[in-house]
Each structure stands twice: as structure tokens, then as C-alpha cells.
Amino acid sequence: MPRVVVSGNEAVAFAVKLARVQVVAAYPITPQTTIVEKIAELVEKGELKARFINVESEHSAMAACIGAAAGGARTFTATSSQGLLYMSEMVFWAGGARLPIVMAVVNRSIAPPWSIWCDHNDAFAVRDAGWIQFWAESAQEAMDMVIQAYRVAEDEGVLLPAMVNLDGFYLSHAYEPVEVPEQQTVDRFLPEKTPAPYRIDVDKPMSYGTIANPDYYMEFRWKMQRAMDEAARVIREVDEEWGRLTGRSWGGLLEAYRCDDADVGIVLIGSWAGDAKEAVDRLRSRGVRAGVVRLRVTRPFPARELRDAVEGMSAVAVVDRSLSPGLPSVLAAEVKSALFNAKRRPVVRSFIAGLGGRDVSPKDFERIVECSLKEGPEEVTWIGLRGVTPW
């Protein structure tokens, strides 16, 4: 397996090539742009036999992917931030139409004020679109995840689009050593796209996306939910199989780091899990038994796995890189709802940090853990607000 030093964006582009994607439609937006630049280059050089459509907007990028997927092609696009919001109507369309499109979302905060730095509010804005939502921690995982995502999305019991999230700049532009799997390995894992039962066929005409009256609409939605349930199983299996083939299994729906005997766990998504793990190591050297639960997917939400992972902990610190003004913490609300019926429920503390690319260090995570172990009000704590110290 060749090892290369690449950015997260390049890792994603290589994954697209290895997955033998057939149609790519994309519009450039920072910090996603180098993904599509790299893909355009691969197509131009003939290394990837795909049609690359330079569309005039993200809305059209997703629309073109929808048309291509409905026509039976394996499709890919990438976007970020405002682009994802602009595309969002079509994102919902793809979910409702059950088209197994894979999209990389290079997470970036939303304006105003303009910001090109990372947080997770872009992906959460389309949380309920019927897409599987993956979150990568490293460039390597982003690459593996894109390949895995196609297997999951195209699984007959699933047939849902999948979004691979990678933190803007932290993952998209940072260079890391990445092991590139052999093409044969990927071919074995991800065979040529089998046509979905409903792809457009001139000899078997059907209408797609017609009006459904109240006698039918709800069943379409119910089937999406069932497909999500099925996706949870498939994600686990696919990750195990990938592990057997490449030696890299990422934990299925979530990764539990040093959680077995932990009193306190940090729950989060994305690249800063690395900083959290470092904090946990340092805390353990001081006798604090801490662990990290990194969710690899938020849709389907791994409620059962999360309950198992935090069982026995007295406190859990959910650290959100997003804000739902008025709630205010998206991930913590979901974690709380997942744990609500657990027999032995840890206290859930909620932290908001790193919005708009604000730096969060392992030291901050150490403080988050320490804060979670103390008695205190159940409010959300903001980390790193300038001039405001919560401790």
C-alpha cells in the first residue's frame, strides 16, 4: 500500500478516483475547492473515467448529481458552508428521492460575519434531509470514509445519500501521511455500481418524484427512517470488512477511546478528537479517568452504541462546534435524548467551542473534563469567549 503525504482534500479526491465515480458535478467554494480541482485533473489526465460537469452553482451541482444518479451513475460532489446552504433544497430532494449520492462537506462556518474557518453548523443545517452524516477525524479516515460511504449508500437496504464531513482547513488543507489502498482492494470492496431498481429506463417508463397525496406521503418518509435504521447495521459491517481488507477499522458508528473504565467522557465529532484524546492521556497520567467518544456518524444517530460507551461514567461532556441559537447546543441535545432512557444515566454537560475556527487546545479539553466533574448548573458553557472566563 503506497504511503503519500497529502491534504485531506487530496485524500478525498483519491477516494473518488478509487471508487470509480462516474459523474462529478461541482462548483468551487473555499475550502473545498482543491477537491474538485484535483478530480478535474484526474479526469483530464484520463486517470478517472468520469464526466466532470462544471456547473454554475451548488444548487445545480446537486441537481446534476440527482439527474445522474437517477440515470444510474455513481456520482460525487463537494461543497462547504454557504454552498451547502445554497444547495440545500436539492440536498433534501436527493434524500427524499433515495439517490445514493456521496458528497464531501468541508465544514466551514456560516456568514455573517464572513468566516472561512471551521465549525459544524453547515452540515447541521441539513441534518434532517435524509442523508447519512459521517464525520472524519483525519485525512486517512476521510479517504476511507468516502469509499465506505458508497458501499453504505448503495446498499440495497439503504439507498440513501451520504455526506462525509471533514473540518475545513484542519483536515482539508493540512498535510498528513495517508495510506492509499490498492485499486484492486477497493474494487473488491466496492464493486461496479449495481443499478438501483428504480434507475431511469426508456423501456420501462416510470415517473419519479410525482405528487403523493396524504394517503401515501407518510409511507415514503417511514421508508426513509427504516433505511436509516438499516444504515446503522450496514455502516458497522462495512467498517469491519474494510478493517479486514486494509487493517483499518474505525469503530463502526463511533470510536470509544479509553472509555472502558472512564468516570468521565468527552463526546464530540470531527478532527479535534485528536486534541481531546491528547487531553485524556494527560489527565490519565494525573489519575483522572477520562475517555473520548467520537461519533463517526450523527445520522443515523448511534444512540445504543453511545449508551453502551458511556455506561458507568458519572459525567459526560458534550463539546459542540456548532450553535443552535436559543437551544443552544445541537449535539448535546441529541446526546441527552439518546441517554434519557438509560438505566444509569451520567450527568451531561454541554460546551460550545471552536466556532468560526476559534482555536481549542488539549488544555481546553482538560479544563472541560475538570469542569464536568464538578457539581454545577446544567447550563451550556462557552469555551474561549474573549474576556469571559467561565471558570
Place this chain on the structure above:
Amino acid sequence: MVTVKQLPREEYWLPGHAACPGCPASLGLRMLGKALEGRFVLVVPAGCTTVIQGMYPKTPSRVPLLNIAFAASAAAATGLRAALELRGIDVPVVVWAGDGGTVDIGLQALSGAAERNEDILYICYDNEAYQNTGIQRSGATPPGAWTTTTPLGKRERRKVAPLIVAAHRVPYVATASIAYPLDFVEKVRKAVSKRGFKYIHLHAPCPTGWRFPPSETVEIGRLAVETGAWVLYEIEDGVLRLTGRSASLLDPARRKPLEEYLKRQGRFAHLFRPENEQLLELLKMDIQENWEAIRSALERGGRIL
């Protein structure tokens, strides 16, 4: 020249659909099906046709039909075309969009696809307002026309979509009318014989929104052409020529008086009150300048740019 006898007897847009009586869109779809003998794929954004096709699990369409969000049809058709090409399937991909979905919300995607010269046929059935939503004005509504959002008559001129598309230098642009089905059929067939982006703007008088009896759809369409309010032409490789009935109407003296067309429609009734004279003038000017643009193109040997 195609004759009615040469068209297939087969129907590709089945009866029993949900259009209003006298609907021009369903007439057009019927002709389109016959023109291409059922071998094509339709892409349909939000609009009357979304409703005409009725509800899941039934459909009057005997060709595959992909419904798509309002602004997305040209882009979705692009992707679909790419997928079919990969599978080695060579059938036309046809967008069937209303004027709102074309000149307003869908214009960006249309322009993108035209610029890329995608191998699709885009047909705009122009019923000159958002009829399905309840008769609101669109960028294609003629000046003076009553709609529910221009209760005193539209005060702006209309976008000339065929010329906007032609400015992208695509291989084929044409106007047509549901009142001249054979002209339309010929244009559809010519369009699909060419590679690249093709655009047909189909005039579609709508009894519901234009306020005329449903039995008169074809007659109103014919009057639009005979009075010069609608012009039939095609632009092949950038060269314009008048077609069919319009070919002899460059000279205004040969056209029927515009009033014959306007007075048949409730949406223009207010134009004949003295206080609305200016609006009527605006409408006449809009039509006149359209002809002037055509005339000056013809004087340049048909070149539009």
C-alpha cells in the same frame, strides 16, 4: 413538411390526466410525444405539469419522467444526459418547463447548461404567468396583462427568453405555438437531430389564467401569431428565419389588428379603458420592438449577434 397522417396514432400522454379543460400544456405534451415517438426522457420542474400528471402511483406519461425542484431542471437534465451517455443510451433528454421555471427561477441553471452546450432539448411552454400557483406574473408575462400579483396590469416588459438563450450561441433556438402543431413537431425533430443545447419556446395560451373559454385555446394561439403578438421563428447556428404563418407577417399591414387577440381575453379587458391607454401602448411597443429586433437580424442575413 410533416403531415398529420405521418404522425404516430399512438398516444404517449394518456387521457384522464388532471389538466384544466382546454389546457395548452397537455396539448403540447401530446404533440411532443408524437414528435419523438415516445423515445425520450422528460425532466419536469415545478409547474402546471407537476399537477397535470396527477398523483402517485399513477401517471399519464408513457415516457420516463423525472420531476425536479423548480430551479433545477436544466442541471438535472445535464446529469441525466451524462448518465445515459455512460450507459450508451442515445435518447433525447427533454426539459419541459413553464415560463416561471424558465425565465425566472430556472434561468441560472438554463444559462449554465446552454453555456456548456449540453446535449439536451429544453422546451419552455409559455403560458405567460405562474398559472398553476394561481396566476401570478412572471418575467414572461406581457406588459399590461392582469394577474393576481399585477391586479392593475403588469407595468414591466417581458424577458425575451429565446433571444437570451440564443445569445449563448447554442446550435438551435426556436419559437413555436400549440396552435401550429406540425410546425412544433418539425422543430422538435430538427432540434433533436442536432448535438448540443437546443431550446424551443412554445407559446401556450392558458384559458384559466388568460380568461377565455376552454374551447378557444387553439384559436387564441392562432390569433396571437396572426396579429404578430407572438412570432414563429428559428435560429439555427445563430441565423434567424421566420417560419410558418409568421414568415409573411414581417410587414405589419399583413397582420390582423392586435385588438382581435387582446379583446378575446379577460386578462387584457382593462386595457381598453381610457385610463390604461399607456399600458396598452407599452404592450404594443413591446411587440413592435420584438419585430424590430427580428427585422434588423433579417437585414443582417439573419445573424442575431
